[in-house]
Amino acid sequence: MSKISSMGRGMQVVFAVGSRHKGGARGATVGDIAADLGKDRSQISRGLKAAQQENFLLRGGHREYSLDWSLYTDAQLLTEQRLRTEGLTALEGLVEDTGEGCFLGVLNGDSTVTIGEHVPPNSTMVGSWIGRPYPAYCSDAGQALLWDASDAEVRAVFSHTEFVRHGPNTPADIEDFLVRLAGARERGYSVVDEEAEPHLYSVAVPVRDFRGETIAALQVVGSKARLEPKCEEIAAAALKWGGRLEAALGRPS
Structure with a gap:
């Protein structure tokens, strides 16, 4: 430490x-x-x-x-490397605390991409999400990754995006997404409740680097029936491990 x-x-x-x-x-x-x-x-x-x-x-x-200035790029590259290595440590700890599948995602255009994952031994997840994109407006990590973006910046991200329905609670449009994002910020973590697909529930927190900028999201994903009753407990664990990952990335205190 x-x-x-x-x-x-x-x-x-x-x-x-x-x-x-x-x-x-x-x-x-x-x-x-x-x-x-x-x-x-x-x-x-x-x-x-x-x-x-x-x-x-x-x-x-x-x-x-x-x-x-020649070292600024090196620092960014070091941060990307530490995000992956220290991110795995955070994922392992989060799985141990929650018993659920945990993921680390980044923003790529109007999609989120998983760069790290760890699941418990009893997981029924088929295949891996590493490298697979998903629409940020309804993905588990989307709100957390846009945590510090202004409304104008969020609108720019989705300026050419069609809000296709993926689950019963998928945001209808950009205005709907912004309302949910504001609610997540007030809560302190995001909850994606059947937005990505039916019966799927997730809790996510933003991860900031040495500049204080959000560069990733740490999320816990599972069935709504199992996660919703212990949402606050899961959020506390995500915030704890997200904070430890940020410390490893040199986030200003």
């Missing part, structure tokens, strides 16, 4: 500098980053110096730190 926490703190400092660049600044001082993150200056100073020594940052003549 200490290794993960150290990695997370280091990424916070590096990408706080990146946020300054995004806002138009040429660099950032220790005081700038300490103020942005609400951390002690000495702690931030150590983090910045360590990042400079590891060649993540450059230091200018005015004591300002700036990104070594």
